[in-house]
Amino acid sequence: MQFPQPYTLQQIAQILDTKFVGKSDFKITGMNEIHVINPGEIVFVDHPKYYDKALNSKASVILINKEVDCPEGKALLISEDPFRDFNKLTDYFKRFQKADHNISDSAQIGDDTVIQPQVFIGHHVKIGKNCLIHPNVCIYDGVEIGDNVIIHAGVVIGADAFYYKNRQTYHDKLKSGGSVVIEDGVELGANTTIDKGVSANTIIKKGTKIDNQVQIGHDTIVGERCIIAAQVGIAGCVVVEDEATIWGQVGIASGLTIGKKSTILATSGISKDCEPGKTYFGSPAADVRKKYRELASVSRLPEVLSKLKKLI
Amino acid sequence: MQFPQPYTLQQIAQILDTKFVGKSDFKITGMNEIHVINPGEIVFVDHPKYYDKALNSKASVILINKEVDCPEGKALLISEDPFRDFNKLTDYFKRFQKADHNISDSAQIGDDTVIQPQVFIGHHVKIGKNCLIHPNVCIYDGVEIGDNVIIHAGVVIGADAFYYKNRQTYHDKLKSGGSVVIEDGVELGANTTIDKGVSANTIIKKGTKIDNQVQIGHDTIVGERCIIAAQVGIAGCVVVEDEATIWGQVGIASGLTIGKKSTILATSGISKDCEPGKTYFGSPAADVRKKYRELASVSRLPEVLSKLKKLI
Amino acid sequence: MQFPQPYTLQQIAQILDTKFVGKSDFKITGMNEIHVINPGEIVFVDHPKYYDKALNSKASVILINKEVDCPEGKALLISEDPFRDFNKLTDYFKRFQKADHNISDSAQIGDDTVIQPQVFIGHHVKIGKNCLIHPNVCIYDGVEIGDNVIIHAGVVIGADAFYYKNRQTYHDKLKSGGSVVIEDGVELGANTTIDKGVSANTIIKKGTKIDNQVQIGHDTIVGERCIIAAQVGIAGCVVVEDEATIWGQVGIASGLTIGKKSTILATSGISKDCEPGKTYFGSPAADVRKKYRELASVSRLPEVLSKLKKLI
Numbered sequence: 001m002q003f004p005q006p007y008t009l010q011q012i013a014q015i016l017d018t019k020f021v022g023k024s025d026f027k028i029t030g031m032n033e034i035h036v037i038n039p040g041e042i043v044f045v046d047h048p049k050y051y052d053k054a055l056n057s058k059a060s061v062i063l064i065n066k067e068v069d070c071p072e073g074k075a076l077l078i079s080e081d082p083f084r085d086f087n088k089l090t091d092y093f094k095r096f097q098k099a100d101h102n103i104s105d106s107a108q109i110g111d112d113t114v115i116q117p118q119v120f121i122g123h124h125v126k127i128g129k130n131c132l133i134h135p136n137v138c139i140y141d142g143v144e145i146g147d148n149v150i151i152h153a154g155v156v157i158g159a160d161a162f163y164y165k166n167r168q169t170y171h172d173k174l175k176s177g178g179s180v181v182i183e184d185g186v187e188l189g190a191n192t193t194i195d196k197g198v199s200a201n202t203i204i205k206k207g208t209k210i211d212n213q214v215q216i217g218h219d220t221i222v223g224e225r226c227i228i229a230a231q232v233g234i235a236g237c238v239v240v241e242d243e244a245t246i247w248g249q250v251g252i253a254s255g256l257t258i259g260k261k262s263t264i265l266a267t268s269g270i271s272k273d274c275e276p277g278k279t280y281f282g283s284p285a286a287d288v289r290k291k292y293r294e295l296a297s298v299s300r301l302p303e304v305l306s307k308l309k310k311l312i
Numbered sequence: 313m314q315f316p317q318p319y320t321l322q323q324i325a326q327i328l329d330t331k332f333v334g335k336s337d338f339k340i341t342g343m344n345e346i347h348v349i350n351p352g353e354i355v356f357v358d359h360p361k362y363y364d365k366a367l368n369s370k371a372s373v374i375l376i377n378k379e380v381d382c383p384e385g386k387a388l389l390i391s392e393d394p395f396r397d398f399n400k401l402t403d404y405f406k407r408f409q410k411a412d413h414n415i416s417d418s419a420q421i422g423d424d425t426v427i428q429p430q431v432f433i434g435h436h437v438k439i440g441k442n443c444l445i446h447p448n449v450c451i452y453d454g455v456e457i458g459d460n461v462i463i464h465a466g467v468v469i470g471a472d473a474f475y476y477k478n479r480q481t482y483h484d485k486l487k488s489g490g491s492v493v494i495e496d497g498v499e500l501g502a503n504t505t506i507d508k509g510v511s512a513n514t515i516i517k518k519g520t521k522i523d524n525q526v527q528i529g530h531d532t533i534v535g536e537r538c539i540i541a542a543q544v545g546i547a548g549c550v551v552v553e554d555e556a557t558i559w560g561q562v563g564i565a566s567g568l569t570i571g572k573k574s575t576i577l578a579t580s581g582i583s584k585d586c587e588p589g590k591t592y593f594g595s596p597a598a599d600v601r602k603k604y605r606e607l608a609s610v611s612r613l614p615e616v617l618s619k620l621k622k623l624i
Numbered sequence: 625m626q627f628p629q630p631y632t633l634q635q636i637a638q639i640l641d642t643k644f645v646g647k648s649d650f651k652i653t654g655m656n657e658i659h660v661i662n663p664g665e666i667v668f669v670d671h672p673k674y675y676d677k678a679l680n681s682k683a684s685v686i687l688i689n690k691e692v693d694c695p696e697g698k699a700l701l702i703s704e705d706p707f708r709d710f711n712k713l714t715d716y717f718k719r720f721q722k723a724d725h726n727i728s729d730s731a732q733i734g735d736d737t738v739i740q741p742q743v744f745i746g747h748h749v750k751i752g753k754n755c756l757i758h759p760n761v762c763i764y765d766g767v768e769i770g771d772n773v774i775i776h777a778g779v780v781i782g783a784d785a786f787y788y789k790n791r792q793t794y795h796d797k798l799k800s801g802g803s804v805v806i807e808d809g810v811e812l813g814a815n816t817t818i819d820k821g822v823s824a825n826t827i828i829k830k831g832t833k834i835d836n837q838v839q840i841g842h843d844t845i846v847g848e849r850c851i852i853a854a855q856v857g858i859a860g861c862v863v864v865e866d867e868a869t870i871w872g873q874v875g876i877a878s879g880l881t882i883g884k885k886s887t888i889l890a891t892s893g894i895s896k897d898c899e900p901g902k903t904y905f906g907s908p909a910a911d912v913r914k915k916y917r918e919l920a921s922v923s924r925l926p927e928v929l930s931k932l933k934k935l936i
Contacts, residue, residue, distance in 0.1 A: 411740050411759070412741075413741060414742065430742060432740070432741055432759035448742075450760050450778060450814075466815070471758070471836065472774075474835040474836070474853065476851070482831050483831060483851065505814040507814075527835075527854045529854070561873070563891050565890060595891045595907070605926045609922070609926045609929050610925065613925070616929065616932065620932075
């Protein structure tokens with residue numbers, strides 16, 4: 001999430017009412033997720049386990065709950081509650097704006113794009129040329145859609161990340177300041193949902209085709225020319241590389257990488273990274289040949305156990 | 313489902329055109345499901361297998377297809393077809409009313425609640441304060457929503473229970489006279505669906521967070537501060553106790569209890585009650601350690617079987 | 625997909641700018657999928673592996689990428705790219721028409737049918753008598769719905785088939801010229817999606833009840849009085865025979881037949897035909913008794929392997 005213009009470290013510290021370590025005129029351009037962060041941006045960390053990762057990332061500013069040594073050329077914002085203060089920044093730069101009608105006046109819509117009735121298009125949405133958006137689609141504020149995109153009825157693009165911090169007595173919501181980018185030539189099936197990123201963007205790259213009732217979580221990046229069949233669920237912060245094929249009802253856990261041109265067979269549950277070019281099956285999934293050998297063995301197991309009775 | 317005011321046994325018998333056993337001025341306050349029924353209410357039973365359960369429940373009036381001995385202090389309605397007559401009562405007290413526009417004039421909406429465009433709000437719906445309801449949400453008649461609730465686009469609250477009686481030549485629909493109650497601080501993800509109860513309420517308790525494309529069946533009760541990830545399906549009449557965590561694509565069969573602070577790992581299929589505090593995995597699911605031991609054994613099985621060849 | 629009136633072979637060849645083999649005044653009535661094709665109709669085939677199947681089907685005209693011997697009484701359209709030219713025909717006869725408002729003037733709606741607010745009904749849709757269509761339903765152009773049908777909120781009927789040809793650098797979309805037919809007495813749960821056929825119709829037959837968030841693919845035929853529970857996914861070109869019962873979250877791969885009165889237990893993944901009257905479980909699924917024996921054996925496996933240690 002980019003700020004509208006660069007802010008200084010001192011300005012951000014004032015907004016948050018926090019101490020800071022670093023030059024007061026240090027320039028900050030935005031806030032982001034650690035796996036895609038760029039110089040100039042803020043990341044937050046509130047658990048000692050992840051301090052090193054945050055401090056050694058490309059982030060220029062670390063919003064942190066301990067006054068650690070500041071790495072060369074970086075800055076720290078010292079907060080008793082970085083989660084709360086990251087939310088405060090999101091709120092400061094991207095406050096929710098109520099909609100007055102179906103299609104915001106601030107939305108940009110390209111030539112020859114057809115918007116069917118009952119489509120909701122939020123503030124500052126950009127839609128390219130020659131798209132077809134079917135009825136009852138909901139596009140939240142700030143989403144960007146390329147050219148030649150087809151979106152079927154009931155699709156929801158840009159709902160909030162499902163991300164909470166477990167406080168003593170309640171789940172504290174991490175606000176979503178990121179957005180969704182749908183590139184050229186993508187097709188999205190009916191009632192599919194794509195969440196916005198927390199502070200990065202959820203991205204569906206060129207030419208990827210997604211079937212009905214697919215769920216794609218926050219900050220996930222789906223590569224070019226992928227095929228994703230119906231009812232697949234992909235959690236947050238996943239990277240699906242180009243030309244992967246994911247068949248129906250597959251589930252993919254958060255943070256994983258699905259390799260280029262890999263194939264995941266229907267109903268599989270993915271709990272580890274998938275290597276490029278390979279085919280996976282099962283829940284938890286494994287290489288399909290290994291899995292089929294296991295299934296063949298299990299199929300013989302009742303008979304084998306009855307034969308073994310006298311031996312053991 | 314409460315009647316607008318108490319009816320006498322005789323009045324109900326007249327509506328249904330049935331015989332009754334008990335005092336004609338016996339007061340009846342409503343109808344309900346057997347697992348949550350209260351004194352003063354009617355339950356129906358049409359199979360001898362369940363007679364005892366119904367007669368010994370807290371129900372004051374049993375709508376039944378055989379003239380059995382009436383328990384002390386209770387009453388019977390004798391019907392040749394209790395299913396049909398339960399429907400007749402639902403219809404009598406809660407006839408479907410067509411909507412004339414998006415937001416019913418009889419809906420009550422609290423202060424500082426934002427309703428985005430294209431939201432449908434049925435008759436007699438109550439919504440609390442400081443809620444945010446995104447576009448294309450549909451809230452059927454009679455649903456009650458607390459304060460500080462966030463509902464994402466495409467959510468459907470209060471569709472009919474999926475409940476049919478298999479007649480000779482068709483499936484006979486059990487009408488849904490119950491409703492849905494969403495308590496304070498709940499968040500519902502995009503395109504999630506929550507069915508109304510048959511004669512009780514489907515309830516989502518305080519502070520529970522539900523992700524996108526989750527399905528929650530009729531008369532199910534989800535406790536406080538639960539986490540339910542995307543594409544989970546929970547059947548009817550389930551009780552999920554407080555602070556349970558249910559990961560993506562889990563399925564839970566009808567009538568089960570999911571214990572307090574239990575965790576169900578992604579893609580599991582639950583066919584038995586889950587104990588409090590434990591972690592479950594697999595389909596059918598078992599304790600996660602037991603399941604992992606089984607998976608490790610299966611992984612070795614092809615090699616073991618090839619070694620066993622000479623022995624058996 | 626029927627043409628508005630019969631066309632001659634020569635006329636179709638002119639539209640496509642292709643050579644043809646056969647009598648120039650040969651009458652063509654439409655185009656169709658091979659598993660349901662009728663005399664008078666065109667099928668396309670672009671892989672030698674499927675030539676025989678296409679040439680020996682009931683199709684009268686084969687759109688093909690090689691000048692093979694033409695079977696007696698049939699005709700050929702010779703195209704360098706039958707996929708592209710099949711699309712060209714679909715486009716010629718069924719060009720997408722933008723909607724100007726929620727309910728097309730060309731839609732036919734029967735007596736006593738209730739259409740709740742915010743329902744989209746496309747061009748040339750037919751809806752029978754005494755139906756109830758809840759809010760935010762989207763019915764694409766040309767869909768036909770019988771009498772006494774209940775459609776819950778958020779249902780999408782008639783989105784495009786998920787069907788692409790993998791070209792060198794992109795996925796080429798096969799256009800959907802078919803439609804959806806929903807017969808009398810069907811009920812569709814909230815947010816369920818039913819895709820249109822490619823050139824045939826997707827059909828849900830009399831009295832079938834479908835729960836929430838079910839996905840039914842292109843050209844699939846679901847028989848009479850079936851029960852399909854929540855979050856089931858049925859791929860394209862499946863035949864579900866009468867009175868089948870499919871429990872929650874089941875997935876069924878494309879092209880399969882699910883036998884009459886068969887039962888598929890929850891969370892199963894079906895990769896082979898299911899026989900009539902039998903019960904299936906597991907992913908991949910098998911006869912439920914076989915599967916339960918396997919599960920019982922696997923449950924004992926860790927102990928068995930530890931006892932075997934000294935033997936092998």
